[in-house]
Amino acid sequence: MAEIPFPKRKVSRAIAKEELALLETSYPDAVTALIYRNPFELLVAVILSAQCTDARVNLTTPALFAAYPNPKALASARLPDVERLIQSCGFFRTKAKNIVAAARALSERHAGRVPETREELEALPGVGRKTASVVLSVAFGEAAFAVDTHVFRVAHRLGLTTGTTPLAVERDVTALLPEAQWRHAHHWLILHGRAICKAPTPLCERCPVRSLCPSAPIVAKTKAARANRGAAGAGARRRVRSISKASKA
Numbered sequence: 001m002a003e004i005p006f007p008k009r010k011v012s013r014a015i016a017k018e019e020l021a022l023l024e025t026s027y028p029d030a031v032t033a034l035i036y037r038n039p040f041e042l043l044v045a046v047i048l049s050a051q052c053t054d055a056r057v058n059l060t061t062p063a064l065f066a067a068y069p070n071p072k073a074l075a076s077a078r079l080p081d082v083e084r085l086i087q088s089c090g091f092f093r094t095k096a097k098n099i100v101a102a103a104r105a106l107s108e109r110h111a112g113r114v115p116e117t118r119e120e121l122e123a124l125p126g127v128g129r130k131t132a133s134v135v136l137s138v139a140f141g142e143a144a145f146a147v148d149t150h151v152f153r154v155a156h157r158l159g160l161t162t163g164t165t166p167l168a169v170e171r172d173v174t175a176l177l178p179e180a181q182w183r184h185a186h187h188w189l190i191l192h193g194r195a196i197c198k199a200p201t202p203l204c205e206r207c208p209v210r211s212l213c214p215s216a217p218i219v220a221k222t223k224a225a226r227a228n229r230g231a232a233g234a235g236a237r238r239r240v241r242s243i244s245k246a247s248k249a
């Protein structure tokens with residue numbers, strides 16, 4: 001299936017702000033879909049969510065946290081036992097290593113607590129900028145804007161950024177908003193990406209931002225091209241079938 005190219009230029013600052021205001025109105029109560037009871041559980045859930053859906057993580061974590069309810073317990077876990085509990089999450093060997101190592105670091109360096117600074121979070125095994133941003137913003141209410149695959153895609157489609165790295169996207173989007181909205185904007189873009197601005201085929205006809213979005217005409221063109229290719233392919237298959245029937249007759 002042909003990829004939908006991103007717009008080559010950013011929209012004006014005024015349009016960008018209007019787009020974000022519309023998303024805020026559309027997703028006013030946006031929060032993380034991950035289920036957690038404390039910062040430790042959130043940290044582990046976010047590490048597990050790499051290349052895995054939040055729904056799958058939510059199915060996995062109850063048994064994991066029942067077996068290892070705190071950093072001290074997880075720090076002394078046997079890796080094969082942890083792997084078995086999280087194996088449906090993908091990359092489970094690496095993730096098991098990381099969550100056990102992170103739990104050890106929490107126990108040894110932070111008295112079993114999740115640290116509240118970016119520097120300390122990013123020093124934990126398996127924790128990069130995105131994971132640290134989610135923990136800072138969701139668990140501690142800090143101004144941080146995490147860029148995951150949905151945020152990256154939707155921000156590009158809306159023309160909020162042309163950045164080629166998550167950090168560049170983060171800088172472009174946060175420059176459009178007051179700090180108090182950064183953590184909410186992350187959820188607006190994720191929810192929009194999951195529900196409407198989907199990766200292979202965005203549902204532009206249902207999109208509240210359509211009239212402003214520079215990708216709407218690009219998506220329409222790409223869908224038309226896909227439909228034409230589909231029709232041409234079906235015609236070719238029909239022709240092959242009729243030639244083969246004729247040659248058997």
Ligand code: SF4
Binds near residue numbers: 204210219
């Ligand atoms: S109009 Fe289409 S491409 Fe633009 S944000 Fe909406 S769903 Fe995505």
